[in-house]
Amino acid sequence: MPLLDLLPLAADIAFRPEVLLAVLLGVFLGVTVGAIPGISGDMAMAVLLPFVFTMDAAAAIGMLMGIYKGGLFGGSISAIMFGVPGTPGAAATMMDGYPAKQAGRPNSALHTALYSSVFGDLAGVMVLIFIATPLAALALKFGPRDFFALYIVSIVVIASLDKGRVVRGFAAASIGVMLSMIGRDPFTGAQRYTFGIPELAGGIGLVPLLIGLFALSEIMIQVGRSFHARVQTEAQRAAQVAQDAGYDPRKDKLSRQEFRSLWRAMTIGSATGTFIGALPGAGATLAGFLSYALAQRASRRPQEFGKGCMEGIAAPEAGNSATAGATLIPLFSFGIPGSGSAALIGAAFIMQGITPGPQMIEANMPIIYAIFILLVLGTLMNLVVSKALLPYYARISLIPPRIVLPIVVALAVVGTYAISNSVTDVWMLVAAGVFGVLMRGFGIPIPALALGFILGPGFERALRQALMLGQNDWGYLLQSPIALAIYATGAGVMALFFWATFRRGQPDAA
Amino acid sequence: MMTKKTIAMSATIGLLLSATAAVAEFPSEGPIRIVTPYGAGGGIDIAARILAQVGEAHLGARVEVVNMPGAGGMDAANFVRQNGDDGYTLIISDYGPLITLPLLEDTPYQPEDWVPLTQVTEIAPTIVARSDAGFDDLAGFIAAAQANPGSVAITHGAYLSSSHLPLLRLQDLAGFATNQIPTSGGGETVQFLLGGTVPVAVTTPTTIAGAVEAGDAVPLAVASAERVPSLPDTPTLAELGHDVVMPVWYTIFATANVPEDIVAHLSDGIAAAYASDEGQELAARANVDARPISRADGLQDIYDATFETVRETLESVN
Numbered sequence: 001m002p003l004l005d006l007l008p009l010a011a012d013i014a015f016r017p018e019v020l021l022a023v024l025l026g027v028f029l030g031v032t033v034g035a036i037p038g039i040s041g042d043m044a045m046a047v048l049l050p051f052v053f054t055m056d057a058a059a060a061i062g063m064l065m066g067i068y069k070g071g072l073f074g075g076s077i078s079a080i081m082f083g084v085p086g087t088p089g090a091a092a093t094m095m096d097g098y099p100a101k102q103a104g105r106p107n108s109a110l111h112t113a114l115y116s117s118v119f120g121d122l123a124g125v126m127v128l129i130f131i132a133t134p135l136a137a138l139a140l141k142f143g144p145r146d147f148f149a150l151y152i153v154s155i156v157v158i159a160s161l162d163k164g165r166v167v168r169g170f171a172a173a174s175i176g177v178m179l180s181m182i183g184r185d186p187f188t189g190a191q192r193y194t195f196g197i198p199e200l201a202g203g204i205g206l207v208p209l210l211i212g213l214f215a216l217s218e219i220m221i222q223v224g225r226s227f228h229a230r231v232q233t234e235a236q237r238a239a240q241v242a243q244d245a246g247y248d249p250r251k252d253k254l255s256r257q258e259f260r261s262l263w264r265a266m267t268i269g270s271a272t273g274t275f276i277g278a279l280p281g282a283g284a285t286l287a288g289f290l291s292y293a294l295a296q297r298a299s300r301r302p303q304e305f306g307k308g309c310m311e312g313i314a315a316p317e318a319g320n321s322a323t324a325g326a327t328l329i330p331l332f333s334f335g336i337p338g339s340g341s342a343a344l345i346g347a348a349f350i351m352q353g354i355t356p357g358p359q360m361i362e363a364n365m366p367i368i369y370a371i372f373i374l375l376v377l378g379t380l381m382n383l384v385v386s387k388a389l390l391p392y393y394a395r396i397s398l399i400p401p402r403i404v405l406p407i408v409v410a411l412a413v414v415g416t417y418a419i420s421n422s423v424t425d426v427w428m429l430v431a432a433g434v435f436g437v438l439m440r441g442f443g444i445p446i447p448a449l450a451l452g453f454i455l456g457p458g459f460e461r462a463l464r465q466a467l468m469l470g471q472n473d474w475g476y477l478l479q480s481p482i483a484l485a486i487y488a489t490g491a492g493v494m495a496l497f498f499w500a501t502f503r504r505g506q507p508d509a510a
Numbered sequence: 511m512m513t514k515k516t517i518a519m520s521a522t523i524g525l526l527l528s529a530t531a532a533v534a535e536f537p538s539e540g541p542i543r544i545v546t547p548y549g550a551g552g553g554i555d556i557a558a559r560i561l562a563q564v565g566e567a568h569l570g571a572r573v574e575v576v577n578m579p580g581a582g583g584m585d586a587a588n589f590v591r592q593n594g595d596d597g598y599t600l601i602i603s604d605y606g607p608l609i610t611l612p613l614l615e616d617t618p619y620q621p622e623d624w625v626p627l628t629q630v631t632e633i634a635p636t637i638v639a640r641s642d643a644g645f646d647d648l649a650g651f652i653a654a655a656q657a658n659p660g661s662v663a664i665t666h667g668a669y670l671s672s673s674h675l676p677l678l679r680l681q682d683l684a685g686f687a688t689n690q691i692p693t694s695g696g697g698e699t700v701q702f703l704l705g706g707t708v709p710v711a712v713t714t715p716t717t718i719a720g721a722v723e724a725g726d727a728v729p730l731a732v733a734s735a736e737r738v739p740s741l742p743d744t745p746t747l748a749e750l751g752h753d754v755v756m757p758v759w760y761t762i763f764a765t766a767n768v769p770e771d772i773v774a775h776l777s778d779g780i781a782a783a784y785a786s787d788e789g790q791e792l793a794a795r796a797n798v799d800a801r802p803i804s805r806a807d808g809l810q811d812i813y814d815a816t817f818e819t820v821r822e823t824l825e826s827v828n
Contacts, residue, residue, distance in 0.1 A: 143706070465693070
């Protein structure tokens, strides 16, 4: 469909009051939960997943993406105000954000964070819009062995990049793949690994697993230890420090000139974040730290970094927000979610009857373009809403989790049940929650397991299809230029990251 | 004075009255639930949601759609089997969960536990070749497969799905063998066909309409009793001398324990709802070729015939 015919159709879908409201709500919710330490955007998306199911596709995806964007910025509010990153992605922002606040410039720091966040986010979305369709067209040429190459490279890259815990990441991804095989053999329909338990014949549900792992396990842990106390102390300490410093609001304004000096840092952050976000497995946290490091190297005043300089806020904030749009590139083009958040968006697409994959864009052009429009609008809404509410948002971080968490638990249980009216799913949710607690306890990365679980069926299918087509000759898997190119790229990316990791020493300390 | 005869008569009249009352009463409470064995957004779900929009005027109660995916449709079927004897809980399904599954494994219900009320639509499994496959009719495909048994690769959706069974039956009756590659569904089936992985596929007319129009794919035959409106030049397998009539239907069922008068009320009401102007308009917008067939139109025979064909085909596989 030519773009000129398409845009009015897409605009018709996007510019409806209920759709715009859903996105606005998502952005607001995202910033709010992002600002509360301990509740991340992922968690909010996981819990709301069953509820967006009844909305139409544009509103549902728009709202979830709003939460994701908002969450990425919201996390930096508590990072700057209290030195507690509200989400892991904001950890790098804290390195200069909190010192800036202590130096009496909280307002400048928050505004720098907001503007860079919006800038980075827009950059990521633009790249998504212009690259996803051509990439998907390329993906239509893929056969089973090419998909197998893509799956195995994705799994290996995801497993090894997750916070540098290579062995644990790989174990988690493998467990995820194995869990995905419980239920029915996709090729013969025969039951397997169900141990005679009829409830397992349908396999493990994606939604209960995701909600349990991402949301319920975190809540279980927080209920166990009083997280509240720590935030409270941090807040009091911060207030004290601000008072001691003799805070003067008149001196704490971000001048136009100062903002312009951040251009270089924001561009570096946006480019880094977009690239990192598009790679499966490397998420907002890595993007933040890498942007920070690169901006410091490129800065005229590198010695100021770590002492509260605005460049040190702009770069990681642009970097982590740029991942929001970019993380959808592999999902839209190949059906491979590159991060936990993209996995949740992918699950929402599936629930809307749209299967992520190379055929997705072509088969659903108006809706996909409506979502593109909403992604841009969501960014602008984030700017407007957050600018207006910035003074209040800082206080949101003080809402005690003991008030928020029970609501989240109730939503998680009700939502899981509502999806397929199945009590089994609720038990799976609880089991996944307990499993998630154990994983967190042993330091096993949860996103790696979730991605292994999501990629598992495609991985298995592609391998078996390829072996059938090659009449059981494993060499067939390599006799494709596309597959070979994917293996080579995967090896290159791995080498690049290991090199960067060893040079920087500890990559993601937070 | 009442004789035995008058007592018997008044009792009969009373029974008749209560029987009429039962029809008049149904539905005395709402809503009527239509359970789908798959998630929201698929073809069956959309077909059900059309009824949810237009059903109330024809059935006398609100219609609700409940998605109950899981266990290949067994969860939904079992739920309706257990809760549907009053006629307020129905299932909309293709033949997979209700016929294929019970024939393959131990299910808590049997094909005869269901009474088909109304068939909503019919979709013809279509055998389609890539335009550079080296053959452009069914005879050419069969000859190529016979020349090199098991070497012509063909994608067909899931194993023993409604796209796979017609292929198996054709292979059995015409005597040839292929390298059958299961896929995740219509999208992947067509991708592997057009991307050059396989020369032939079995899929639905809508998934290949674009490629046929562009000249990238050639439909060889359809597995329905009559030709498909969107592919008027494509012969049916029966026309070509192969007894393979295995269309996929989307049909709404009640359990076999629902009283006969309620069954008739539902069957006619649902058919009227889909046939109404509003129903047809919604269906056209959702790309559903809604041509309702009620029990009065002979739906039971269609169901019985499908059961026999599926049973024979599965026997030929094992």
